[in-house]
Amino acid sequence: MDTLQIAIILLIALFTLLSLGFWVATTLFSVAILALILNQQSAIDMILATTIWSGSSSWTISALPLFIWMGEILFRTRLSEDLFKGLSPWLAKLPGGLLHVNIIGCGIFAAVSGSSAATTATIGKMSLPELRARGYAESMAMGTLAGSGTLGFLIPPSIILIVYGVSAEVSISRLFMAGALPGLMLIGLFMSYVVIWSLLNPSKLPRENTSMTLVEKLRHTRQLFPILSLIAFVIGSIYLGWATATEAATLGVVGSLALAWCTGSLSWDMFKTSLIGAACMSAMILLILAGANLLTVAMGFLRLPAMLAEWVVNLHLSAGWLLIALTVLFAILGCFLDGISVVVLTTSVILPLVEASGINLLWFGIYLVLVVEMSQITPPVGFNLFVIQSLSGRDIFKIAGYALPFFSILVLAILLLTCFPDIVLWLPGLLTQHAH
Known part of the structure; x- marks a missing residue:
């Protein structure tokens, strides 16, 4: 039996x-x-x-x-x-009002949770x-939450x-650096859309009557300091080269426990539930990953990735056409699988093709995450859509x-990254030069 048939x-x-x-x-x-059976391997056990052990015993993966x-x-x-409470006084007067709280709130929470579903659920519950009580259009309330919830994958x-x-x-540290600017760009694009929509549809927005003095706004802003401090603590330690991703994750757990204790949320039940939840997800x-x-x-063993890479090279397919084909492939897979499964399912076959086409693997990682983000709000299995459906009871379509x-x-963000790859590569390159 030849390789193609297998x-x-x-x-x-x-x-x-x-x-x-x-x-x-x-x-x-x-x-x-x-x-392995079709390849007639005798030592499958x-x-x-050895493969499961080598794939799961990496020090790097302990950050996960x-x-x-x-989170x-x-x-x-x-x-x-x-x-x-901390964001609404500053955002209420912008065109779009408190819709921006969904976007900024998801952006901030994404910087400490790392999970798209957790970001959507946490911000959406609040x-x-x-x-809805203030009279905002349901379409924009849910739309901004669905879109911004995907930031948990990128930031x-x-x-x-x-x-x-x-x-x-x-x-992983360089990937974290590479994701920062695209994440901020996405927040800016989402907020710009909300502003434009609000200016074109003023009748669909409630009139915000809250007027606060600067002192009152600053008093509300104090509630943001603990979480912003944790973000600076975790991300700053990576960007400044003080800690690896795994060490920063340890600092993050200690910081989040301290934050929970300070806010009065830390209890034995909460500690146990969070630990069990993290163990199940991990x-x-x-x-x-082991599979x-x-x-x-x-x-x-089948030489399939090498053969595919050779086939792509022989086709003389440009990097642009390869990315278009991969975007369609990832979008289709994302309709049926969660984001992590899409990544682990395809990397073994896709990465040799990407390398053969001369595409930077650091840039490709951010591109891949953006495409997976798209799939999170694509039916029938858009995970963010399921989260919002459970919160709202509305039809998923x-x-x-x-x-x-x-x-x-x-x-649009994927097109911008393709046309201007420095959006991804500038910050890791800058910090690498600084380290030298």
């Missing part, structure tokens, strides 16, 4: 298992073992043991459960309430009832960037319609 069998097996509802990790292990735990702790504090520390860094063997991701690592090894303008903004 590849077709594996592809059919992969999509069959996924469509039958098998767990992603189970599917990856099953397809990898099938590939030895390959299985720590950042997840940090779980903060998810159970009064952080979202403080964010709303903002949706408040915006560092990001769980999916850690997963990509481990899979692609790219420095176990799921690590199992998916993906085994599949990578199996693909290596209606929520997807509300999120469509923000989906278009993400497409």
Whole structure:
């Protein structure tokens, strides 16, 4: 049986298992073992043991459960309430009013949670009832939340960037630096859209009557200091070279526990629940990574990635056309899989093609995250859409319609990064020069 026939069998097996509802990790292990059997490998048990151990015992990957735990702790504090109270006095007078709280609030929470779903759920629980009570258009309240919730994937520390860094063997600290400017750019694009929409639809906005003195605004802003201090503490330690991503994650857990204690949210039940939540999420991701690592090894035995890379080189496909093809592929996969699964499922095959086309792997990581962000607000399996549906009770396709303008903004952001790659590469390059 030649390699092409084996590849077709594996592809059919992969999509069959996924469509039958098998767990992603189970599917990856099953397809990898099938590939080893078809390749007539005799020491499958030895390959299985060594591959799983080497894929899950990396020091770098220890940052993953720590950042997840940090997000779980903060998810159970009064952080979202403080964010709303601290931001609303300053944003109420902007065109769009408190809709901007969704965007800025998600941006700030993303910088400490690293999870798109946690960002959407935390900010949504607080903002949706408040915006509904004040008379804001449901379409924009849910649309801004759906779009801005995806920032949890991009703004560092990001769980999916850690997963990509481990899979692609790219420095996680440099990936965090690379994600900062695109994240700020997205916040600016979202806010600009809200301003333009508000100026064109003034009748759909309530009149905010809150007028505060500067002293009152500053008093409310004090509630932002703990969370902003934690962001500076965690991200600053990475950017200034004082700590690796793993060490910064440890500092983040300590800082979030201190923040929970200061706000009176720290209790034994809260500590236990956050630890169990982080353990469950970390176990799921690590199992998916182990399955993906085994599949990578199996693909290596088949020489499939090398053959695909040679095929792309022989096609003389430009980097631009390759990116267009990959964008379509990732968008389709993202309709059926969560973001982390998309990354681990494709990197073993895609990265040789990307390298063969001369695309910078650091830049590609941020591009990949942006495409995965798009998939988070694409039905039928847009995870952010499910979160908002659980909060609002609205039909998922209606929520997807509300999120469509923000989906278009993400497409625009990908075009901007492709035309101006320095948006991604400038900050890591600057800090590398400074280190030397």
